[in-house]
Amino acid sequence: MTTAIFYDPVFLEHDTGYGHPESPDRLKSIIRGLRENSILEDSRFKILKPSRASIEEISLIHDPNYVRYVEDFCRKGGGIIGTWGGGVVCSGKSFEAACYAVGAAIDAVKLSMDNIYPRSFCLVRPPGHHAEYDYPYGFCIFNNIAIAAAYLIRFRGVDRIMVLDLDAHHGNGTQHAFYDSPKVFYISIHQDAIFPGTGSINEVGVGDGEGYTLNIPLPAYSDKEVYIEAIRRIVKPIAMEYKPEILLVSAGFDPYHDDPITDLGLTLEGFREVYREVIDISRICSGRIVFCLEGGYNLECLRIAVASVIALMEGIEFDLPREEVYPPPYLKSRALSIIEAVRGIASSYWRID
Numbered sequence: 001m002t003t004a005i006f007y008d009p010v011f012l013e014h015d016t017g018y019g020h021p022e023s024p025d026r027l028k029s030i031i032r033g034l035r036e037n038s039i040l041e042d043s044r045f046k047i048l049k050p051s052r053a054s055i056e057e058i059s060l061i062h063d064p065n066y067v068r069y070v071e072d073f074c075r076k077g078g079g080i081i082g083t084w085g086g087g088v089v090c091s092g093k094s095f096e097a098a099c100y101a102v103g104a105a106i107d108a109v110k111l112s113m114d115n116i117y118p119r120s121f122c123l124v125r126p127p128g129h130h131a132e133y134d135y136p137y138g139f140c141i142f143n144n145i146a147i148a149a150a151y152l153i154r155f156r157g158v159d160r161i162m163v164l165d166l167d168a169h170h171g172n173g174t175q176h177a178f179y180d181s182p183k184v185f186y187i188s189i190h191q192d193a194i195f196p197g198t199g200s201i202n203e204v205g206v207g208d209g210e211g212y213t214l215n216i217p218l219p220a221y222s223d224k225e226v227y228i229e230a231i232r233r234i235v236k237p238i239a240m241e242y243k244p245e246i247l248l249v250s251a252g253f254d255p256y257h258d259d260p261i262t263d264l265g266l267t268l269e270g271f272r273e274v275y276r277e278v279i280d281i282s283r284i285c286s287g288r289i290v291f292c293l294e295g296g297y298n299l300e301c302l303r304i305a306v307a308s309v310i311a312l313m314e315g316i317e318f319d320l321p322r323e324e325v326y327p328p329p330y331l332k333s334r335a336l337s338i339i340e341a342v343r344g345i346a347s348s349y350w351r352i353d
């Protein structure tokens with residue numbers, strides 16, 4: 001079996017300006033890591049150029065007026081769009097890049113459902129999980145992963161999609177898009193009490209969607225052990241009962257212990273162990289798993305961790321630099337009490353033991 005990697009140089013043309021953390025250097029660093037580990041020329045991986053999503057496809061999640069507004073705004077040269085959370089920087093080519101980022105996610109889920117490339121990783125910019133119905137937010141313009149999920153529901157009749165959001169920030173946009181729907185189970189593991197402020201344990205969905213949203217807000221410095229505990233004791237048992245047809249992962253690399261804008265505690269080796277657990281869950285859905293890059297702002301982490309996760313999808317493991325992190329002594333008890341609280345809430349809807 002081959003792992004697909006979606007990438008296009010157009011993603012580098014979303015220019016956010018000097019000193020911006022969500023910069024083209026992020027993807028350049030990832031590509032460098034793939035090259036250094038011989039992934040680009042390895043026949044077990046297939047690099048694919050994504051399609052360009054249409055305005056109609058993007059409008060599966062977004063207000064078409066907003067989509068056209070972004071197109072116009074970028075055609076006129078860009079600038080800062082919106083004011084929410086400081087607005088999102090757009091350059092003249094950001095709309096193009098955003099259309100291809102959505103296109104990558106749609107291509108990936110189609111090829112996964114068709115069992116042509118069940119596993120894939122979308123190396124895209126701009127990221128997507130903060131983007132809302134009619135406004136951009138938190139470096140995100142269009143919600144790549146949410147649009148891909150909506151596409152499967154609309155055009156492929158898929159009824160059960162699990163979106164696991166591993167970015168350090170809560171994916172408010174994805175959660176809102178499916179908050180009243182049981183067709184998408186949104187589950188997020190993120191750092192508590194940082195941007196965007198949503199994602200508390202009490203946000204569980206509404207109406208038909210009640211019980212199909214779950215949030216695990218972890219304390220600062222949460223490390224590999226905490227993540228694996230959350231995955232094994234919450235995500236996995238729920239996935240086994242929900243039985244998704246496909247697993248979509250918002251792959252943020254900002255839970256890194258040395259990320260410049262967050263305070264979580266994963267090491268490079270920690271990412272690989274966490275993603276090993278996640279890839280293992282995809283056996284529930286015949287190995288169908290699609291990763292979409294979200295955040296992650298330490299270029300060295302991106303260079304090494306993304307390559308190691310992509311390699312792992314083909315069972316390849318290379319040596320990782322050793323890193324020591326020193327979590328505070330109160331971390332374990334505080335994190336475990338959150339995990340227990342979430343399990344308590346989830347047990348109203350799911351048999352998780």
Ligand SMILES: [Zn+2]
Nearest residue numbers: 167168169295
């Ligand atoms: Zn993030």
